Amino acid sequence: MSKSIQSFNPSNGELLGEVNSASRDEVVQTIRQSKSAQKVWKKLPINERVRTIIRAYQHLDQYADSLSELLAREMGKDIRRATGEATGAIYMGQHYAEEAHRALNTRKLSGSTELQYRPLGVVGVISPWNYPVMMANNLIVPALVAGNSVILKPSEETPLIAEAFFGELQKHLPEGVLTILHGDRETGEALVEGDIQMIAFTGSKATGQDIMRRAASKVKRLVMELGGKDPMIVMRDANLEQAARFAVAGSFENSGQMCTSIERIYVDDRIAEKFEQRVTEIANMYQIGPWDMPNVNIGPIINATQHGKIVEQLKDAQQKGATFLLGGIEQPDRYIRPTVITGMTPEMKLETEETFGPVVAITRYSNIDDAIERANASEYGLGAVVFGNQGANEVADELDAGMVGINQGQGGSGDAPWVGAKQSGLGYHGSVDGHRQFAQVKVVSK
Numbered sequence: 001m002s003k004s005i006q007s008f009n010p011s012n013g014e015l016l017g018e019v020n021s022a023s024r025d026e027v028v029q030t031i032r033q034s035k036s037a038q039k040v041w042k043k044l045p046i047n048e049r050v051r052t053i054i055r056a057y058q059h060l061d062q063y064a065d066s067l068s069e070l071l072a073r074e075m076g077k078d079i080r081r082a083t084g085e086a087t088g089a090i091y092m093g094q095h096y097a098e099e100a101h102r103a104l105n106t107r108k109l110s111g112s113t114e115l116q117y118r119p120l121g122v123v124g125v126i127s128p129w130n131y132p133v134m135m136a137n138n139l140i141v142p143a144l145v146a147g148n149s150v151i152l153k154p155s156e157e158t159p160l161i162a163e164a165f166f167g168e169l170q171k172h173l174p175e176g177v178l179t180i181l182h183g184d185r186e187t188g189e190a191l192v193e194g195d196i197q198m199i200a201f202t203g204s205k206a207t208g209q210d211i212m213r214r215a216a217s218k219v220k221r222l223v224m225e226l227g228g229k230d231p232m233i234v235m236r237d238a239n240l241e242q243a244a245r246f247a248v249a250g251s252f253e254n255s256g257q258m259c260t261s262i263e264r265i266y267v268d269d270r271i272a273e274k275f276e277q278r279v280t281e282i283a284n285m286y287q288i289g290p291w292d293m294p295n296v297n298i299g300p301i302i303n304a305t306q307h308g309k310i311v312e313q314l315k316d317a318q319q320k321g322a323t324f325l326l327g328g329i330e331q332p333d334r335y336i337r338p339t340v341i342t343g344m345t346p347e348m349k350l351e352t353e354e355t356f357g358p359v360v361a362i363t364r365y366s367n368i369d370d371a372i373e374r375a376n377a378s379e380y381g382l383g384a385v386v387f388g389n390q391g392a393n394e395v396a397d398e399l400d401a402g403m404v405g406i407n408q409g410q411g412g413s414g415d416a417p418w419v420g421a422k423q424s425g426l427g428y429h430g431s432v433d434g435h436r437q438f439a440q441v442k443v444v445s446k
């Protein structure tokens with residue numbers, strides 16, 4: 001008998017709906033169907049595949065409001081952010097389709113040799129709950145443009161929005177080209193172990209490692225977008241107001257449930273007091289609440305386990321001598337109030353483990369080399385940020401991260417890839433180079 005997965009509103013525990021979880025047999029069966037569909041899909045000229053994908057996204061436009069609302073209800077982010085994600089994904093679907101088209105055209109090399117980008121076969125996309133639409137979307141589009149079929153395994157925390165968004169998209173693509181399989185870890189494992197050729201994964205490092213182990217026996221292609229512990233360095237001559245605003249916004253965005261959340265701040269001790277004071281004033285203006293409450297900018301934490309982990313980190317920090325400038329270890333159910341801590345040390349979980357909650361964690365430095373060393377001490381290396389003027393470029397140069405922002409966030413321009421260094425990932429996506437990772441390079445000499 002197949003299991004079902006229930007989905008709840010994280011702000012009040014209300015049951016929103018349920019979906020069927022795919023058994024191992026169903027996973028095998030779906031892969032078989034996906035393979036047959038891929039054989040036809042890959043034969044279409046790339047411009048026809050791109051046209052079909054763009055048209056499919058255009059159909060989604062009319063549902064933007066209802067998709068945004070469902071995303072907000074199920075994941076917990078406020079309606080403004082949910083609308084940004086849903087409409088952004090509809091736009092990015094089309095943009096990525098065009099960009100991937102350019103990326104995957106055959107290239108002439110010298111002599112009579114050419115480099116082709118050929119489909120791999122069936123790609124399994126496994127996605128997280130924190131950006132339940134955008135994260136899956138970013139990996140599905142280049143995979144489809146390259147002529148692969150895709151099986152999406154969305155997070156068990158947010159199956160309804162995945163079903164609504166990608167289920168609608170699926171209706172406008174040839175049958176079997178995009179399939180959704182719901183389930184938890186077991187379904188994910190069955191998909192990874194199945195007869196598929198690539199896994200494009202976004203989620204935690206621990207799950208990523210498990211996927212890599214299971215994928216190793218058949219040397220399956222991998223794109224792994226994993227966790228982060230982004231540092232921010234605030235130098236003595238930084239614009240204090242700008243730095244303080246960024247520190248709070250970067251730590252609280254998506255309730256801190258973001259892979260590139262600012263998780264650790266190293267501030268020059270000559271400006272630290274003023275910086276901490278301003279950060280606390282700004283943080284104090286943030287409001288917790290459900291998705292539909294006006295002026296809310298920190299939503300609920302996705303589930304009790306995640307909430308417990310954050311509180312545990314706060315307690316650990318307090319026991320090891322940190323000072324709370326705002327918030328504390330007493331937190332309401334389902335929410336973490338805006339929290340500002342100073343006196344973070346390398347012994348604290350707050351400095352070493354992904355927090356994934358609305359916490360500004362600050363420490364002071366007297367020597368920039370120490371700040372750089374601590375910033376780089378993490379196993380992760382997704383993003384990093386430095387605020388300052390003289391010497392800021394040199395500091396940025398030293399930071400071990402895939403994406404670095406100087407006096408701004410780490411994201412870069414629209415045609416930049418999304419990429420992690422160290423244990424934040426393997427391979428990457430986005431941009432012409434990123435899209436190419438969803439194809440097999442084939443050198444043909446005629």
Ligand code: NAD
Nearest residue numbers: 127128129154155184185188189203204207225226227259
């Ligand atoms: P998670 O690893 O718990 O789950 C992600 C997905 O993997 C879910 O669909 C889950 O069901 C599935 N899964 C779990 N175990 C599996 C297994 N053994 N085999 C196959 N699939 C399995 O992560 P999460 O809690 O959903 O997401 C939060 C994490 O994602 C954070 O670490 C965050 O930093 C990371 N993240 C990274 C990026 C990025 O771009 N680097 C973006 C968003 C989130």
